Amino acid sequence: MNQDEIKRLLGIAAADYIDPWLQVDAYIGVGTGSTANHFIDALAAMQHRFAGAVASSVASADRLKSHGIRVVELNEVSSLAVYVDGADEINPAFSMIKGGGAALTREKIVASAADQFVCIADRSKWVEQLGTFPLPIEVIPMARSLVARKLVGLGGTPVLRENTRTDNGNEILDVHDLNITDPAHLESQINQIAGVVTNGLFAARRADVLLMDLDGEVHTQQRRASD
Numbered sequence: 001m002n003q004d005e006i007k008r009l010l011g012i013a014a015a016d017y018i019d020p021w022l023q024v025d026a027y028i029g030v031g032t033g034s035t036a037n038h039f040i041d042a043l044a045a046m047q048h049r050f051a052g053a054v055a056s057s058v059a060s061a062d063r064l065k066s067h068g069i070r071v072v073e074l075n076e077v078s079s080l081a082v083y084v085d086g087a088d089e090i091n092p093a094f095s096m097i098k099g100g101g102a103a104l105t106r107e108k109i110v111a112s113a114a115d116q117f118v119c120i121a122d123r124s125k126w127v128e129q130l131g132t133f134p135l136p137i138e139v140i141p142m143a144r145s146l147v148a149r150k151l152v153g154l155g156g157t158p159v160l161r162e163n164t165r166t167d168n169g170n171e172i173l174d175v176h177d178l179n180i181t182d183p184a185h186l187e188s189q190i191n192q193i194a195g196v197v198t199n200g201l202f203a204a205r206r207a208d209v210l211l212m213d214l215d216g217e218v219h220t221q222q223r224r225a226s227d
Contacts (some may be wrong), residue, residue: 003122004034006213010120011038013211013218014084015046017118021081022049027072029110030064031085032057032103035120039084040064054080056110057103058167074113083114087121087207088133088200094119094207094223095183099136099200102166108198112205119207123214130183134159134174136200141171143195150193151175154186170197 001009018028030040030053040060043053044067052070054077055061061071085107087096096119098104111117135156139147148158156175164172180186183203190199210221 001216006122006216007035008038009216009218010035010122010211010213011040012042014039014118014120015042017209017211017220018082018084019046021116022046023081024049024051026050026081027052027054027077027079029054029080029083029085029114030056030060031083031107031110032060033086033101035086035122036060036084037063039120040067040069043067043069050081054110054113056085056106057101059101060103074110080110080114082116082118083111084118084120085111087119087125087202089127089130090119090121090125090207090210091127091130091183094210095130095201095203096207097130097133097135097200098202099138099172100133102136102138102161102164102172104136104200105138105166105168105198108202108205111202116209117205117207118209118211120211123212126212129180130201131178131180134176135178135180136161137173137175137190138166138168138170138197138199139173140195140197144171144173147193147195148173151190154189155179168197
């Protein structure tokens with residue numbers, strides 16, 4: 001199987017997995033990226049079984065609409081039954097780095113509103129310690145240099161992601177060389193820097209369930225209550 005076939009397999013598996021949460025009055029959250037796109041495609045045949053979707057990016061909203069799936073704003077709903085998204089890295093405690101697609105802020109917002117967070121990822125995203133993938137940070141443009149200096153002070157090497165604006169009109173710094181031994185603490189610490197919108201550590205709101213391919217089959221893991 002090539003990578004796209006694996007992502008398609010994961011997208012279909014995620015649609016099957018969330019089936020118990022689908023009700024005619026239920027809304028689901030949908031992530032952003034190539035794996036999430038396959039999930040969106042798999043939802044097309046199930047759209048009559050739920051009320052609509054909240055998208056974490058303009059790109060995902062457009063793809064949902066192309067299938068005739070109703071897209072609503074988060075402000076229009078009181079809760080989401082489930083949120084499905086990929087990850088750039090995920091560790092054994094189900095903390096993640098996300099934001100390779102520059103949608104980290106909206107992803108974090110939508111994930112926080114969901115009763116269940118289902119992560120879909122291929123085996124290459126599994127790591128013992130986060131940080132090989134550079135940590136994306138969304139910043140207010142006027143504060144980019146200020147934030148970058150603060151990140152250097154934390155041991156990071158920030159690099160501006162060229163020719164990128166988020167759906168919120170902001171910029172992305174990709175931070176290399178961080179020693180992420182305590183993802184939740186670092187997530188909070190970086191978010192306290194003036195000018196940071198949010199960072200791509202998902203440790204305060206981790207995944208509850210991981211669907212991951214192993215040798216061409218999708219395996220389901222639940223986050224342990226002790227983690």
